[in-house]
Amino acid sequence: MPEHILSGIKAIVAMKLRREGKLQKEIAEYLNTNRAEISHYLQGRHPSKRVLKVSEEILKLPPQYAVMIINSLSNDKEITSRIIKVLYNTRVEVEKDKCIFCGECLECPYKAIERDSSGTVVVNSNRCRVCGRCISLCPTDALKLVFLNNNKLGE
Numbered sequence: 001m002p003e004h005i006l007s008g009i010k011a012i013v014a015m016k017l018r019r020e021g022k023l024q025k026e027i028a029e030y031l032n033t034n035r036a037e038i039s040h041y042l043q044g045r046h047p048s049k050r051v052l053k054v055s056e057e058i059l060k061l062p063p064q065y066a067v068m069i070i071n072s073l074s075n076d077k078e079i080t081s082r083i084i085k086v087l088y089n090t091r092v093e094v095e096k097d098k099c100i101f102c103g104e105c106l107e108c109p110y111k112a113i114e115r116d117s118s119g120t121v122v123v124n125s126n127r128c129r130v131c132g133r134c135i136s137l138c139p140t141d142a143l144k145l146v147f148l149n150n151n152k153l154g155e
C-alpha cells in the first residue's frame with residue numbers, strides 16, 4: 001500500500017508538470033521513472049481512483065506533515081525533494097540577523113549556497129534540491145524551509 005500511495009503522489013506531480021507544459025520524457029526523468037509509468041499516470045490507468053483520493057488527502061495536510069509522509073513513503077531524499085519542489089514551490093531562506101557567518105552551510109552538496117560580496121550567505125534556488133542538509137548544519141537556525149504556496153491540486 002505505501003508504494004501505491006507514493007504512486008498516487010507521483011501521479012499528481014506528473015499531472016501538474018504536464019499542465020505546466022513538460023513532456024512525458026521530461027517528467028519521467030524528473031521522477032526517475034519510465035515513460036510508460038508516466039503515461040499510465042496521465043491517462044488515469046494507474047494508480048486507482050481510491051489511491052489517488054488518499055494521496056490528495058495527504059497533500060491537503062499542512063506542508064510540513066505532508067513532507068514527512070512523502071519522505072517516509074519514498075525513503076529517497078532526492079525524489080522527496082523533487083516532489084516537494086513541484087507541489088509546494090519550496091525554497092530555503094536565510095534569516096540574516098541570525099547568521100553568524102560560520103560557513104557550515106557552504107557544505108551544500110549541490111553548491112547552492114555561496115557568499116555574496118559582503119560575506120552573507122545566499123541560497124541559489126535554481127540549484128537547491130531542498131535536501132535539508134544546510135538546515136540541519138546551521139548552528140543558529142538561520143536557515144528555514146519556506147513553502148511559497150500551499151499545494152493547490154488544481155493549479
Ligand code: SF4
Pocket residue numbers: 092107108109110111112113123127128129130131132133134135
Ligand atoms: S537544502 Fe540542500 S540543496 Fe538546498 S541549499 Fe540546503 S544543502 Fe543545498
Ligand code: SF4
Pocket residue numbers: 094098099100101102103104105106121137138139140141142143
Ligand atoms: S550555517 Fe547558518 S550561521 Fe552558519 S553561515 Fe550558514 S546560515 Fe549562517
